[in-house]
Every structure is written in structure tokens, then in C-alpha cells.
Amino acid sequence: MSYKAAIIALSDNASKGIHEDVSGSLIREMISQEGFDVSVQLLLSDDPAELKKSLIDICDNKKANLVLTSGGTGLSQQDTAPEATLAVLERQVPGIAEAIRVESMKYTPRGMFYRGVSGIRGETLIINLPGSPKAIKETLGVILPVLQHGVKIVTSKND
Secondary structure, three states: OOOEEEEEEEOHHHHOOOOOOHHHHHHHHHHHOOOOEEEEEEEEOOOHHHHHHHHHHHHHOOOOOEEEEEOOOOOOOOOOHHHHHHHHOOEEOHHHHHHHHHHHHHHOHHHHHOOOOEEEEOOEEEEEEOOOHHHHHHHHHHHHHHHHHHHHHHHOOOO
């Protein structure tokens, strides 16, 4: 079965056209190879209200079974993706973010600064990824093999 995925890249500079969004395109390529159908791809500024609104729309209007965000997971003042995501989640899935942190720290001790979260809203699995293309390749590669299974569980009706 093919699941619908949404990608939300967060970058003030890319959203203003100062530089190209490489992260969103990379995520699209990687998840498409795993059989996900990308139904939504957005490029947003680092505004938490905008991210919350987009996540709610995608989840509640069943536009995607999986949402991957990139960027906004570090320590700077504008890095608010985790807070915006937590505000819309119904349940957390901390093991995904833990796996991303562990994998990231294999490459750099700065991986411990990744603050991303993951969880469920309705029948949608939401995962915050780091923003750099290098970090996306390293960390998304670790969770990709289990994403189809996770999404299947989230979208299943278990009575």
C-alpha cells in the first residue's frame, strides 16, 4: 500500500528566496524511493504559528499519513519546530527522535543539540528532522526502514 506523505521545510532564508531549499527535495527523493507518495510539499519560514496551522491542516484534512519537517530543531531563538509540533500532537513517539539523536551523535557530538520530536495527530505520524542535507541523509536513513510499518499502525483501525 502506498501512503501519502507531506514535507515541510522550515527556513527563513529559503522562504524569502535567498537560497534554495535542498532539504525538502532530498526528503522527497528519499521517501519516494521507499514507496511514499508526496502529496504536500511546503517551504515555510521559521514562524511557529505557521507550522502549527500547516500541521493541523495536513493532519485533520487527511492530506497525509506521514509528515516530515526539516529544520528548526536546534538551539537558536528561531528554532521552534519542536514546540510547534508538540502543540498539535495527541501522543508522542519519543523513540523516533531518540533514534535520530543517537545516529546524529555518531557523526558529531553536536547531535545532542537536536531537539526534534515525533508523535501522532489523528491518523498522521509527524517527525521533526534536522535541517542540513547531510544530517537528513544520516538520520532519515535510520528511520526509513520502519516508517511504512509505523504509518500502517497509526492508520489502522484497531477495534
